Amino acid sequence: MSGYSIEELLAVTVSRELRHGELGFIGLGTGGRAFALVVGVPSVAIALAHRRGVDFTAQYGVAFEPDIEHSPHCFEDRNLLRWPMAGQIPVEMALDGFKRGLMDIGFISGAQIDRYGNLNSVAIGAYTKPDVRLVGAIAQPDHAANAARTLIMIPHGRRVFVEKVDYRSAMGFGDGPGHRERLGLIGGGPAKVFTDLAVLDFEHESKEMRVVSLHPGVSRHRVEQETGFSLLWPDNVPQTQTPTDEELRWIREEIDPARAFLTGRIF
Amino acid sequence: MLNDSAPRRVTSASEAISGIPDGASVAIGGHTLRRHPMALVREVIRQRKRRLHLLGWNNAIDMDMLVGAGVADVIETSYVGMGPLGLARNLRRAVEAGRVKTIDHSESTGIDMFRATALGVDFLPNGTPLGTDLMTFNDGLVEVVSPFTGRRYAAVRGVRPDFALIHAHMADEYGNVQLDEANWMDNSVDVYIARSARQVIVSVEQIVSSDHIRSHPLRTVLPRRVVSAVVHAPFGAHPCCCDARYGYDQDELRYYYEASKSPQKFEKYLQSRVFNIEDHWGYLDRVGVVQLLEAATRAIAHTEGEPR
Numbered sequence: 001m002s003g004y005s006i007e008e009l010l011a012v013t014v015s016r017e018l019r020h021g022e023l024g025f026i027g028l029g030t031g032g033r034a035f036a037l038v039v040g041v042p043s044v045a046i047a048l049a050h051r052r053g054v055d056f057t058a059q060y061g062v063a064f065e066p067d068i069e070h071s072p073h074c075f076e077d078r079n080l081l082r083w084p085m086a087g088q089i090p091v092e093m094a095l096d097g098f099k100r101g102l103m104d105i106g107f108i109s110g111a112q113i114d115r116y117g118n119l120n121s122v123a124i125g126a127y128t129k130p131d132v133r134l135v136g137a138i139a140q141p142d143h144a145a146n147a148a149r150t151l152i153m154i155p156h157g158r159r160v161f162v163e164k165v166d167y168r169s170a171m172g173f174g175d176g177p178g179h180r181e182r183l184g185l186i187g188g189g190p191a192k193v194f195t196d197l198a199v200l201d202f203e204h205e206s207k208e209m210r211v212v213s214l215h216p217g218v219s220r221h222r223v224e225q226e227t228g229f230s231l232l233w234p235d236n237v238p239q240t241q242t243p244t245d246e247e248l249r250w251i252r253e254e255i256d257p258a259r260a261f262l263t264g265r266i267f
Numbered sequence: 268m269l270n271d272s273a274p275r276r277v278t279s280a281s282e283a284i285s286g287i288p289d290g291a292s293v294a295i296g297g298h299t300l301r302r303h304p305m306a307l308v309r310e311v312i313r314q315r316k317r318r319l320h321l322l323g324w325n326n327a328i329d330m331d332m333l334v335g336a337g338v339a340d341v342i343e344t345s346y347v348g349m350g351p352l353g354l355a356r357n358l359r360r361a362v363e364a365g366r367v368k369t370i371d372h373s374e375s376t377g378i379d380m381f382r383a384t385a386l387g388v389d390f391l392p393n394g395t396p397l398g399t400d401l402m403t404f405n406d407g408l409v410e411v412v413s414p415f416t417g418r419r420y421a422a423v424r425g426v427r428p429d430f431a432l433i434h435a436h437m438a439d440e441y442g443n444v445q446l447d448e449a450n451w452m453d454n455s456v457d458v459y460i461a462r463s464a465r466q467v468i469v470s471v472e473q474i475v476s477s478d479h480i481r482s483h484p485l486r487t488v489l490p491r492r493v494v495s496a497v498v499h500a501p502f503g504a505h506p507c508c509c510d511a512r513y514g515y516d517q518d519e520l521r522y523y524y525e526a527s528k529s530p531q532k533f534e535k536y537l538q539s540r541v542f543n544i545e546d547h548w549g550y551l552d553r554v555g556v557v558q559l560l561e562a563a564t565r566a567i568a569h570t571e572g573e574p575r
Contacts, residue, residue: 030348030350030351035351061453062451062452062453062455074514074515075351076300076301076508076514076515077301077302077450077451077508077509077510077511077514078508078510078511078512078513078514079514080451081449081450081451081510081511088451088452089452090452090455091298091378091452091453091454091455091456092375092378092382092455092456092459093455094452095374095375095378096375098375098395099375099393099394099395122371122400123362127400127404128365128368128404129362129363129364129365130362130363131363132359132363133354133358133359133362133363133369134354135346135347135348135354135355136344136345136346136347136348136371136372137345137346137371137372137373137374137399137401138325138345138346138373138374139345139373139374139375140373141373141375141376141395141396141399141401142373142374142375142395145394145395145396145397145398146394146395167400168398168399168400169371169399169400169401170399171397171398171399174398179398180398183394183397183398183419184394184397184418184419185394185397185398186394266351267351267515267517
């Protein structure tokens with residue numbers, strides 16, 4: 001089973017981050033490419049982790065532990081109401097879970113990201129009269145402030161990876177080391193960033209973004225070209241581990257046979 | 268009901284909405300493209316209200332339509348987008364032109380601004396927005412320190428909207444409002460929105476007898492004491508979905524999204540869907556029974572192997 005899509009590679013890579021006993025929160029907010037990244041990739045990653053015997057709990061907003069393999073084709077209420085799941089939680093209580101520090105992982109994205117993992121999904125340009133008004137912060141700040149760690153899925157590009165986000169809608173490491181601690185944020189901040197080119201993390205001391213691995217066929221030069229700030233590079237950069245045949249078979253035959261999650265074909 | 272002197276609350280949308288003055292603050296129930304009070308929203312536009320301050324916690328076609336119709340000066344929420352379709356184009360144009368002011372929230376602070384008032388306090392502590400530009404530009408988020416632990420929070424200011432517009436499943440003539448047991452809990456915030464407001468206008472799919480309400484009291488989400496007016500509006504959330512009652516009208520949502528591409532097209536949309544129609548019943552005629560029944564009865568496909 002040679003050949004795989006970038007979304008399949010990301011799903012497999014993210015699944016290796018998920019640990020036994022953890023709880024992750026997935027928002028059902030959006031569609032298209034963003035849906036594939038922040039709903040599709042984590043969903044498939046969780047279903048893969050389950051197949052490796054990892055007890056990972058998925059909470060999709062108010063939906064507690066739904067059957068990922070039987071997700072609706074369309075997230076209108078009446079389909080969600082028929083989606084087999086362990087329970088529905090009133091949404092204010094679901095979001096209180098963040099404030100209480102119950103969430104181990106938040107899966108988030110944004111239109112801009114900077115070296116400290118701060119995100120922007122509110123406005124490009126000046127806030128009060130922006131060049132582009134985006135959808136708003138949604139639950140991104142709740143994930144970013146409170147989850148034990150966040151995993152960020154975001155497309156690589158110079159307009160996305162910027163020196164400074166135009167509007168900080170979600171706290172990464174803020175202005176740098178110590179900022180989260182000074183504010184008393186209960187979450188640990190961004191752990192890893194997954195793009196179409198690479199996997200990145202944040203260096204422990206400086207909190208600056210660092211390359212962890214490059215996807216097969218991607219050069220250092222290309223990543224530098226597509227990043228609007230200087231990244232930290234380890235001496236040796238490994239290649240991102242590719243999906244196994246078994247993982248690809250699980251994805252294509254069992255988890256997402258209609259390719260709905262990983263192509264974002266939902267309404 | 269033995270207490271027969273209880274006031275009757277059922278009225279027309281036109282009558283209920285006529286009480287909203289220009290410049291009022293109006294909170295809107297619903298979430299993304301779920302159960303927004305669209306019949307009431309269209310009546311607000313039909314009556315050409317101006318300078319409204321709109322509040323919600325997660326909004327979509329409701330706020331985009333009101334902004335596109337020139338009804339609002341200020342929007343206060345965590346999200347205005349068209350879900351799977353993309354950005355809210357009317358809102359985008361208005362904000363980029365500086366015509367509409369935005370007061371941004373996270374989902375939890377957007378909920379807490381209503382919940383504070385509903386709980387009888389003037390703010391709720393929430394650490395979520397610390398360090399973000401939500402704090403920079405929203406003066407309803409102010410840093411405070413716990414007197415007990417020294418922990419830092421944002422105080423989320425409680426809001427007291429002049430009106431709340433909510434859509435629900437049924438009510439009796441006294442204004443006791445109920446939801447079906449099958450309701451998607453993203454809309455559990457509607458109760459807090461209603462309980463934060465001075466006046467609450469609720470549209471419902473059905474008016475039912477008081478006996479029916481009283482024999483299923485667990486389903487009551489808003490008792491009559493917190494409800495000012497009830498409007499009978501079947502398909503009142505259309506083209507949004509409404510729990511088990513009906514799904515998205517995807518054709519209508521796409522028609523709207525296409526119309527929102529330019530102010531000229533959108534004006535035509537408003538003429539055809541709002542202004543040249545007397546009321547919600549005329550709107551239902553305009554959309555057409557076939558399209559409405561399609562949204563209500565389209566086969567539900569949710570198992571593996573079917574196109575999603």
